[in-house]
Amino acid sequence: MTMELDESTLWAVAQKVLNSHGSDAKAYADSQIKQLEAASDFTSATAWKSVADRIDLLIGQSRRGPAAKH
Template sequence: MRIVGVTFDSSSIATRPATMPLSDWELWACAQQVIKQHGANAPLQVALRIAELATNGDGEGVDTWQSIAKRVDQLMDYQTGKPLSRQ
């Protein structure tokens, strides 16, 4: 599975129905991975992904990425542009 340049091992979600939303834990994991890959640019990358999904009419994808965006916001230290913790 690929989310905004973020690669995940699809074997753990291979049996998930296409319409099943991500769990809270999975949303936090996505947010952490986006920050790990994009650092201070993570919020921009998430915004670009949301815009792309909205342009393509993918409302469910927009909802998912807005949930990820909220978590990225909570994990980022905007004074330094780095994650609040080193996990």
């Protein structure tokens, strides 16, 4: 049985990993992807790739600072 994660869950996981691992969050996600691919669990690896993409966006957002209000 395959279960797809919804957008809010992917964002929540990305935020939790970022909060837990800080600047190592992307490396943690990448290690999860490698382990899952090595175990031939490509469905879970794909989910982690989506989480990793969101971690990248969150890191980029934090570097830019809060959005300007007009």
